[in-house]
Amino acid sequence: MTEIENGVPDDIIRAVEATLFAAEEPLTVDQVATHLGLAGKAADVAPAFTRLQRHYEGRGIQLVRRGERWHFETAPDLAHLLRREKEELRRLSRAATEVLAIVAYHEPVSRAEIEAIRGVQTAKGTLDVLMEAGWVRVAGRREVPGRPVIYATTPAFLEHFGLESLRELPGLEELRAAGLLDPVDEDMIGAALDLENARSPQTVRNGDD
Amino acid sequence: MTEIENGVPDDIIRAVEATLFAAEEPLTVDQVATHLGLAGKAADVAPAFTRLQRHYEGRGIQLVRRGERWHFETAPDLAHLLRREKEELRRLSRAATEVLAIVAYHEPVSRAEIEAIRGVQTAKGTLDVLMEAGWVRVAGRREVPGRPVIYATTPAFLEHFGLESLRELPGLEELRAAGLLDPVDEDMIGAALDLENARSPQTVRNGDD
């Protein structure tokens, strides 16, 4: 570590530093290696990332990992100095923030499952807004009758919310332990509509689990 | 200096570092001071710039001063990383090779003349490819009605094909001797014989020389 902390960093470290610094978007180790003409030698390049990350610890800039991609950003504790009023972030509706959280904590998840958790129909526009923001994507279809589309988060989601991975989602473990992230296959509203037949076979089966 | 090189930089240094990093254009010391709520206290902020500059010496990134303004940039010796060229080897198409040969044997030559010799229309793109390859250049215009553009070969052409001058290109007789004018079908035999007839007088004359 000393040659980084005190002296001149080696060539690969300098090259990785310059590449990530100049890049217009976060890059994976592979992408950086390829750019440096070291395609397939990601293992040689990877240590430079963690060394750089350590070097920038405590500085005004940080090297962070978001999913598989790395980028430099300003230190979060300086937010109050750097925040720009003119740059208004897209204001998300409450519905959109809830849907985003549900997608992130449950992914991949179908629209019906989102609606089951929220107990209300989700306007098509809500998912569209999240997809337009680049935080949610269609992740395929679930192989069940009707083959519903399922949704998941994107790398940009991790980048925007400063998460190394989905495992870092706040409270994830507690929620999981409390069974609050278990699959929702019970539609209470539907059951209520179906009041007379409410004690349907499925419901009974669920009750027996 | 030690608190920068080895430890955690102080708050002003961190703030200046982050501000210059996130800035969309180079900033003066005054602008940075104002941004940090230290308007009029440029003297307190200025040392942070030189300390940062020294910190980044030898790294992949540098803090540089241009006139009164400061900004981060990639170290000059790593500038080649920003614009990497990737070369793809591509074979010249048959059409392009023919056009190149015609230009070489007949230069300067207009597009209409090339087409007359080839007996086929020449796509504009063909000449573009040859110019992109650096082998053909526009050599002016012919002073005839319509002033057509005329083309000629470049020094790079001679270099690529290992020629001292265009005179080194083989004449028709040599092409024939090398079998390069070999007829491809019976009808062509006649053409070849006629060709020989056509050349005969000269040949006789040459013999007399």
Added chain:
Amino acid sequence: MDAGTPGAGADKLYLEIEGWEGPLDLLLDLARRQKVDLLRISLLELVDAYLTYIEEAEALQLELAADYLVMAAWLAYLKSALLLPREEQESPGPEELALRLQMRLQRLNAMREAAARLMARDRLGRDVFPRGAPEGLRVDRKSRWQCDWYDLVRAYGGVKVRSQPVVHMVRERMVMTLDSAIQRVSSMLGVAIDWMDLRDFVPAAQDSWADPQLRRSALASSFVAALELARTGKAELAQEETYGPLRLRALKGS
């Protein structure tokens, strides 16, 4: 909610109903007003609060979405089931249903809180910032064109062969012309040291000269060429017998 609206209680209720994200959302809000852990709320109290809300809204003839009413009906059913023990208990029993409702509320609550925590994180572009003016990485794909000398001259040969006028291309006229015969015979005589048979001047029967007709024309042309060379004093001819081999050689001093 529009704070500027004159704030009678009824208006307030109306506006709030407009603001709910569905009946479960309303229920969750009412549950939170009990200010206890969601696991320990009084379900009967919650049901009453919900039904009161809906009744008030109906009294004001507010338009309520159907699912609010469905929820009200279901809650009323749940309440009666909880209060009036029956002999034949349905499965699942009301306690089980109540538990599930609580679970639903907890789930929604968990996601609502998670959303709030997510939104409060250090967000890129709000709290932390990427580089303001990155130089950008560019990979310029450049074609390096390949072509060699052989391809080039061959292409020219191809063009030349292709573009020769084809008007004379008649098979029957495949001949060796006199001019070329004279050239051929005289150049061959130039290097010969002895008499040569006229037939030896005809090109070997191979490749383009394989055609017997063409070879006959060559023999004829060579004969005329021999006569011509003899006439101009460049060669001499000899024939020992009629129809015998015709031989010729260069005339010395020519």
